[in-house]
Amino acid sequence: MTEPVEQLDHLVRCGWTPEGAEAAHLPAHALRWLRARTGLAERSTPVAPGSAFPVAASALPDAAREALIAVVGAEHVLLGTAERLGRAGGLSYVDLLRHRGAGELAVPDAVLLPADPDEVRRVVECCAEHGIGIVPFGGGTSVVGGVTALRGECPAVVVLDLMRLDKLVSVDPVSRLATFQAGVVAPEAERLLLSHGLTIGHVPQSFERATIGGFAATRSSGQASAGYGRFEDMVEGVRIATPRGEWRLGVAPASAAGPDLRQLVVGSEGALGVITEVTVRVRPLPTVRRYEGFVLDGWTAGAEAVRILAQARVLADVTRLSDPTETEVALSLAGGWKTAAVRRYLRLRRVGEPCLLILGWEDTSAAVVKTRRAATLRALRGLRMVGLGRAAGEKWRHGRFAGPRQRDALMDLGVCVETLETAAYWSALSELREAVRDALDSALSVAGRVPVVACHISHAYETGASLYFTVLAPRADEDPVGQWAKAKAAACAAIGPLGTITHHHAVGVDHAPYLGNEIGTLGVDVLRAVKDTLDPDWVLNPGKLV
């Protein structure tokens, strides 16, 4: 039913499935459910081959090219169509649509592969001197246009691929600190820490491809951030290359020496400097893991459970609540007799609107996991909750990166599939969920058929939580990019008065129009002033953030 993704003739980043990893494909029952639920018309729309794209010749001026070659060597200034196409944008639905022939790809004029932080600094200075735009590029997993090769006011733009900055620089086991070069991919970072018995514990869905530098640049948050903290909480030090030279920050775990400028670099999205090294707080590698599934009846009860845990400060390291729709999607896509048994069991227990709650604890000691689990469950004693046992938890854990890969298969089938996220204080959270659902429903409904809008809480705090939405709808034949743009705009407008425009996806191009609403005119002016200071010619990541 699904056609295999066509082998591409360029070094491609046209989907979420990592090279060598098994492609996801939808089983027949899942497709049947999807067809019934969304009115999907079956079709096949594979990724277009590189040769299908008319790619303009590199506009990099000769003088700049020669100067860059002098810094990194000719073999690290890539000018070929394939290499340039391979870094044309990130992995949002619209990025992927573009790789399937819809809309225009912004192709960089060259790809640079500097060897180390010093070469990055010299590349940045060289580009600034020649007025060439620079797009810092880690795993290329941005879903908000954060790595789109826009030129801004520059005559040309290069992608600065940090893949060669792949070293673990140092480990301080006493202080639990590890310094990584920015281009280290998350699984490799964990592998490098293995012999030290340490872990970062940062596991966003982009884990398989994203980099340490990217996590810092985007204020990333991981599936286990309840336990390990958001990436911004882990960043102890940063080294940044700017057109005005190198900048290093971080001498102590906490300081009152003025504003925390690390928190200005974290989330700067390559627009204020290129992060070349990050010092992160690390922890002992957990040896004991316990993941379990539970079901609560209805969103209100589910969100209440998570709030109780967050405010009693007994969140499991992974605490993840699916709303009734997302729970339905999970059960429907999984299928099989086990799912049928779960449905029967929940009916028997009179759970009308099942909301799946995944709780996972990790530690080096079974006793600590036991104690922490007991504290979590004790806090929920007053709630009606049905246990699904460890199998449900382990199923989630093993499929934790499947979502993005499944997206490739869904796109092959002509599904409009995208995610968006926000966060708000608890008292506004349910209203925010309704507002975004309503906005997406009405923007994507066709002939009375509403899209599937699933939602979960994956990050909870004492004062509020995140909401993560997954949208499934039949893709519009005409202007599918415009179809999603309209839905996204409606969702952002709904978020505006109630929450943040992004909890962990960053600003990029997509959220830039909404930033002023959130941080005020003065906030935007402040960011522009900081950019003027560090990047006076505005060559860093044109069109992103501000």
Added chain:
Amino acid sequence: MTEPVEQLDHLVRCGWTPEGAEAAHLPAHALRWLRARTGLAERSTPVAPGSAFPVAASALPDAAREALIAVVGAEHVLLGTAERLGRAGGLSYVDLLRHRGAGELAVPDAVLLPADPDEVRRVVECCAEHGIGIVPFGGGTSVVGGVTALRGECPAVVVLDLMRLDKLVSVDPVSRLATFQAGVVAPEAERLLLSHGLTIGHVPQSFERATIGGFAATRSSGQASAGYGRFEDMVEGVRIATPRGEWRLGVAPASAAGPDLRQLVVGSEGALGVITEVTVRVRPLPTVRRYEGFVLDGWTAGAEAVRILAQARVLADVTRLSDPTETEVALSLAGGWKTAAVRRYLRLRRVGEPCLLILGWEDTSAAVVKTRRAATLRALRGLRMVGLGRAAGEKWRHGRFAGPRQRDALMDLGVCVETLETAAYWSALSELREAVRDALDSALSVAGRVPVVACHISHAYETGASLYFTVLAPRADEDPVGQWAKAKAAACAAIGPLGTITHHHAVGVDHAPYLGNEIGTLGVDVLRAVKDTLDPDWVLNPGKLV
């Protein structure tokens, strides 16, 4: 032996003892110990009366005065010598020396008492228009010159006293948020939350006088920050008055909408704007408290205990380790038969270099306190530790604000008494302690007699901890201000390569020369650019931060 502090003839902030509170005085045995230890020459040097200071007439231009009167009313523009003297500086040792006639007091040209955030905004705009410097003033407890009425390039400077911004604006119990006006004094904030059953839990030594706005402006840290977090962790939203208008930040507990600009405002020390409202995360008021004292043998063992607790994430809400010298000071100043008994007991248990460890747990549930205490003590099982029981813990808790008050008594006696603090990663912490001790020892030694340099860890993190030094030495007869300036410079030079110049006292005037070393030239440029944006005429808190 001590003379009572002379009743002042101005609205004074010349010492740490709050109005109406009992003045501390040193018992005879404490004074004997101090004399033996430091070679203190007994004398009496009380606070000078206001009339002893030659205060220049207000230089506030007529036009500015009229404009300010139009905003806040004539009764809220104070021009009298007494009122102006009363806001002449903060409460550092040097500030207090100045109030005793040593060195020059920087006296503001007027004191303004705006009624609310809107009046603050209009005052700020009015001052910017007339080029008048503004020193935002909360509790006036800065120990780094943060509220010194410097004029900078301005012809006149006013103190903007926020005492009338004393309201609890709103409470959101579901989200555990409370919004306060900036001038609410900490005990009053706690009183206002009492009927909601909530607490902020922020208890620095300045608690009795400091304000919510001041906590935010200085990145304050409290004695229970291990449990409640640093103040920067509690700040969810801020409202700031700048010469370019009002700025509001904070819509969600966490966000990836670019850099966290709240963390730029927190620690901005009134130099980027006047904080008028702060939304803080609150928690249920604890009803169960358990404080205990323990003793470890030697600094290394003590610091190791705190590191273990921090890294196992089982710190008590209050976790405070005194080094051998501070432990000696505590025992010597306390005196009495109980102290003698403790000394005997420790000798019996063969504790050579006693280091006092105070652990305190607070919660609404006795069961939770019990569980958390068990987790803390379990983590320390492998260490040799002598329990001193709850009395020692309670003694610390009841005397938690005594330190600053005792300073008044010590100054009366001619003691050079000051504190300074820093923080570093664990692997550098003991080296940092040695370096600062050596620097202070050699700067303050006279004729072979070394000062008392006591140190404690009061804030611990997974990656490092703070060090807080208390210095006692005989005051120099000639130039006591210069005596301390030399010692402070030596300490700052020692801190430079190893830690932060301040963990929770802020930058103010005193640390400004060292900021560039810590955040780099680019960091200072960034702060200046932000100031240029928000305060184009540089009227806000001249001479502080940058």
